[in-house]
Amino acid sequence: MALLGPGNLTVRLALAAFGALAACAHAEEPVTDEYQVKAAFLYNFAKFVEWPSGTGGRSSSIAICVLGQNPFGRVLEDTVDGKTVDGKTFVVRHVSEVKAAAHCQIVFVCSSERKRFGAILGELRTGGVLTVGESEGFIEEGGVVNLKLDGGKIQIQINMNAAEQSGVRISSKLLGLAQIIRKPVQAK
Numbered sequence: 001m002a003l004l005g006p007g008n009l010t011v012r013l014a015l016a017a018f019g020a021l022a023a024c025a026h027a028e029e030p031v032t033d034e035y036q037v038k039a040a041f042l043y044n045f046a047k048f049v050e051w052p053s054g055t056g057g058r059s060s061s062i063a064i065c066v067l068g069q070n071p072f073g074r075v076l077e078d079t080v081d082g083k084t085v086d087g088k089t090f091v092v093r094h095v096s097e098v099k100a101a102a103h104c105q106i107v108f109v110c111s112s113e114r115k116r117f118g119a120i121l122g123e124l125r126t127g128g129v130l131t132v133g134e135s136e137g138f139i140e141e142g143g144v145v146n147l148k149l150d151g152g153k154i155q156i157q158i159n160m161n162a163a164e165q166s167g168v169r170i171s172s173k174l175l176g177l178a179q180i181i182r183k184p185v186q187a188k
Contacts (some may be wrong), residue, residue: 048171068110
């Protein structure tokens with residue numbers, strides 16, 4: 001799988017974020033710009049991640065699951081609607097149980113689940129799932145990606161140890177935009 005096409009990743013992510021903002025202008029529920037940008041990041045992560053064969057690698061779709069109280073409204077669905085990556089369509093699921101999240105390629109763990117981070121990430125740790133959070137402590141508990149709001153901008157943090165243990169391979173282009181963190185991950 002080719003992880004990158006021509007063009008600059010920063011420009012592509014910015015354009016995708018602006019596209020998400022435009023696509024969501026008609027959304028019924030009011031949603032802050034923060035979640036429009038986070039939805040664009042989730043979509044773009046699918047372009048720059050390889051999943052182990054047997055998990056997301058062979059599926060005909062890419063499932064993005066939101067675990068916990070959904071902060072996106074309809075923005076995430078609207079952002080990925082009709083889009084494909086490597087011929088795979090997107091499916092967005094809202095789940096409340098970790099067992100359901102284990103069948104997804106990307107799992108956004110909402111801040112509402114903060115008290116359960118350890119248990120959630122322990123369950124998903126070796127299943128080929130790209131775990132994405134938005135809270136302080138998510139990386140330390142073993143999350144792969146954290147979207148940290150800092151000064152009105154979203155900063156990408158990636159825990160390389162958690163990515164390796166999960167079996168997901170992240171493009172060097174995406175890693176070049178992120179703050180790389182190497183936190184030891186406890187065995188399950």
